[in-house]
Amino acid sequence: MSVHEEEFYNELLKQYFIHRHSIHLESENLDKTNSKLACVHPKLEPFNPLLMQYFHKLPKLQCAKMKNWVYIHNGTFFIYDNTQKLYGDITCDIYPLFRKDDFNTIEGEVVKDIKNGTILKDDFIRVTCESSSGESYTNRHAGVAFHPELYSRTSNLKHQNLDLNVFIVGLDSISRMTSIRKLQKSRDYFLNVLNGIELEGYNIVGDATRSAIFPILTGKRPDELPEIRQGYPDATTADGFPLIWKEYKKSGYLTVWADDDPGIGVFHMLANGFAEQPTDFYLRPFFVAADFVLEFKYGFFRTYLHSFLSLFMEDPPVNLPLCYGSKPKHQYFLDYLKGMFTMYPTKRKFMFSFHGEVSHGNNNNVEYMDEDIANLFKFLNTNQYLNDTLLIFMADHGSRFETFRSTVQGKQEERMPLFAFRFPPWVEKVYPDIINNLKINSKRLTTPFDIHETLKDILSFSGTKKGDVSKRGISLLDEIPQERTCAHAGIKPHWCACLDWKPVLQTDPVLVRLLHAVLSKLNDITSSHRSKCAVLELKEVVDILKYKPNKNMVEFEHVASRTETFYQVTIVTVPGNGRFETTVRHDQDEDILILEEQDISRTNAYGSQSNCIELRKLLKYCFCKFNKSV
Template sequence: MEPHFLLKHKYFLICLIPDIMILFGYYENYIKNENGIILCNEVDNGGAYTDLSKYLVDTSNCKIPDIDPLNSDVWPYYQKQDYVHCRTLNLLTYIERRDDEIFLKLNYSLLDAYSPYPISCCYSNVTRGDDDDDDVDNTISFSECTPFIRAAKVSSDMIKVTCKTDYDEVYSNVHSIIKENEETLYKRPSGGDYSVLLVGMDTMSQLNLIRTMPKTYRLLENTGWINLRGYNKIDDNTFPNLMAILSGMNLSQIHTICNPGKNYLDDCDIIWKRFRQRDYVTAYAEDESHLNTFSFLMKGFNNTPTDFCFRSYFLAAETLNVVTHYLASYCTGPETSGESILDLIKDFVDVFSDKLKFGLFWMNTFSHNNINTASGMDDVFEKFLSYLMKSKVSENTVLVFFSDHGFRFGKIRYTYSGWLEERLPFIHLWVPKSFRAKYPESYNNLMFNAFKLTTPYDLYMTLQDILQRSDSTYQVQSSLACPKCRSLFQRISENRSCDDAAISQHLCTCMGHVYIDPNSQIVKKATYFALDKLRSTINSFVDGPRMCANYDLKHIISSGITETFYNKKDESVNYLLIVFETFPKAVFEATVSISYQNYIPLFTLQGIISRVDRYGNTSACVNNPILRKYCHCDGFYTKVKKTVDILFNN
């Protein structure tokens, strides 16, 4: 069955096609209703069964479909997975706190279980690279290994433990130690103000959270978290969607102002700096160091950006025995990388329970590379969130549990469900009961906004709102990318559109689309137009023409069309969503608008062109993160094609 974007109602097909196209013969086969009005191309090759009367958002300028998480088109890609253990024994070492002192302790009762031979252990201090190092954000060093028997008092923030017999290494682990230091000692007590904790899971849509983590979702729904049902991403991948939250800028503005490819991000206006300047204890952690949001194909940070930055911890953890799961560093030593993040969160909120704090904790390893692997972590997250709800953190902290986007690659992306959920990441907010009582109107606005179109830029404004409530001298700054965006504690307009929210039409979920025959002439013309724009984009980079193959169209995988609307010039416009495959092999998704001038269709590319297949190392010959998404490093193919063209055209 060829995947496509056909939407079928429970009882009938719905399809709106502009009459002008029919006049030009673009639709050969179609269905008419009893009044002779053309409804849709006649097709019957599968499709997504969807009740079009249900919406996540239902406002005058935005209607986002509410579809079944196990919709028929996505069902073939779903398979529940079990939790994967990283060890068979309990940890041999652990950290113990006694007043202001920290001890590394050995679980002596487990020695015989680890080996029948005598075991000796030692620990090394782990330190971040020197500021003078040109690659400081990717550099760590280890001190000499100091032997210990049962326990050792430690002062370092990170230690690596190694235990051996005379024959082999039986255990190694890295411990990160969160404790008061000279900088945090005089940070502000929480008092009646509120902390912020952002807990992020990469590549997790609303629908996939429900599908793969039902226990976690049920806990969120039953314990008073607010689900922002219309939360729409603003760009393709993690970096721009996270930076929209942290800086209020879009990707173009970030590259212009911060230039992360050439400069460290220290001088970039990231909001955790504002919290840190106002005496919040700040933290940032992210697993899978080579995919790090701020270091992948970028320079990262010269100085640690927050009071506690755990990049060095994960660099050290990845020197242990790493077990990959779907090409991700799932196990780093005896612990899963994701659970290491959760343990850091627990330590952070516990140690600084009485102080104002801001933390961003981001997980890649169990959700980034496979749409089903998060299902194995459902019990883990249900237990973790239950812990947060029972702890003091829930009394004085605004919690944000969220993602950046849905699954971006693979055949699921050729389906209607895949199109929708890729653009709709999950996000749930917990607001303490004391906040609700103190600011009832703000909380009511948040609940109202749960059914409106929202974006990462709104979350940026919300973080500033919280900061201003704790420090009245703070001046809220409008989002540079979305001046109309506002705090989620302020009511969003009922007539908000994607344009108002700074979401490009290509990523906008407000209009939906219905099936149109990929073989129709209008789709073919629009696809060649998009392909030409893709070639131009590649050629606009210095390395593009030299390093990347020139794509040819192989075939159109699927296509959808919106209903007709009228722009400000009172011109009729439709949007075509097209997924097409090229040679060399790559799969792209583009949105092309169609308007008419003297009955001639005019095409305009809307927003970015998305890459929806896994391209792996095929673009490794270039370093620019944007060009990497589009390039196919195939100089041989380009040379052969030129030779063939010369032979056959002369």
């Protein structure tokens, strides 16, 4: 570090300490109650005025005024009655849609002049219709068809143990607090009508969606699985992952994986997806076929485009980003899930649905789905499908990029997403310890690894017990010990929401070295692509916090002694105004600073700043040299 750099860092630190007091007034809302628990999460206020300025009420989602002409119900093709009243005699042809691979959907042979009430053989179709008055209609539709081979595969299998369907309804980027703010109808129905149980101490274990979903599905972190990201020399597909739905399929379940957005799919965002269809029912081919090219390529900007167009257009284009014709995209998604219950009511089902488009870029927009999700829960309950179904309502993480993420509470919310369970009432009567443990665990530290163990336990349940704190994952059907810490649960300090971070003192001797270490690490990451990626410089010190393990905390896996301290450093860099939140470990015995790449969060969107680079892991760090963005 040069003398000039040291002087520059000292000046930025001086400015930071002048303004620090106003920053940390906000942390008064994060006080923790006294508890015997080793890990106590902060008590957050969902309607904190500092955050509510970022949220607003939304009108009902507006799609095209010209109503869709046709629909699919329980695997059957129908023409709306009012369509024929409006346009006269209707003649329709359908083209079955089939998965070619995870990135291409192909059309089968046309079926001419399909009649109203025809039973379909395929889940996905493209429809073209002509009317006697000269009007025309074309759109793509989805519905669960009857597949004899799948029905017969499970017809003679006997289910043991808890014998429950598993239905997971997942959303992207929704913290528990945001669900209170924006999903009031669906939360109320789930928690107060269905008597669901919410995990108040649910904590993510890493950055972004894959670090949340992969541990649920496999029990492993992304870096413990084969590489599937594009641009890596050994990248493969996810077919070899030890996915939990494979175990359910072996046990005779029909399996469903449904995510909605081709561009930001869990297994597909800059990744290779699957070589073979991964589950019995797979919604991706429909959305690949139905999404237009602009949406597929520029997934991050769709929700903003819709909001913008809706402000200025009384009747927006037929396929607005959140609509297919007159019907919201998310309704196609939810209706398909309903169809699994109506078409296969007696078959055991493992269904994992994860909807991303509406909420990924803008938390406010998840309100568009609130009533429809509540209606899904009502539909399942009214028709008694929940009598033999474990229903899970969850999110992967809180918002990672929105403006409120830069607040103290916003940081905590990212680490504490929505996660809630609802067992059928008979479970509490037959297995009261299950529900009792789940209620106890709702107040304790829980993670995606625990969800995986719970899903395994559903298939092989043999009784409840006290969880083993030495294991990374503990089934929530067992009691999680009070002494469990983030270290036990496999959560590194950077992601642990129950650590007691404190503001640093201005006299702390390592502050200048901290800034140098963070900036050096950011530039080291992109050094092999320096021809494309600019060297980053420090613009602002936003925050520096400090945490030192105490006698109540078990040492983290890499901590060899008690003479180590963790620092959380948030800075802004130029060019690009990138905002980075990092956790740096200070080994006081060796007097060295250690920063690992997985302990770096980019907390504002990079947008098009990284368009020159293909390697996914560099996107949040690289500012392209010839980029005009600021």
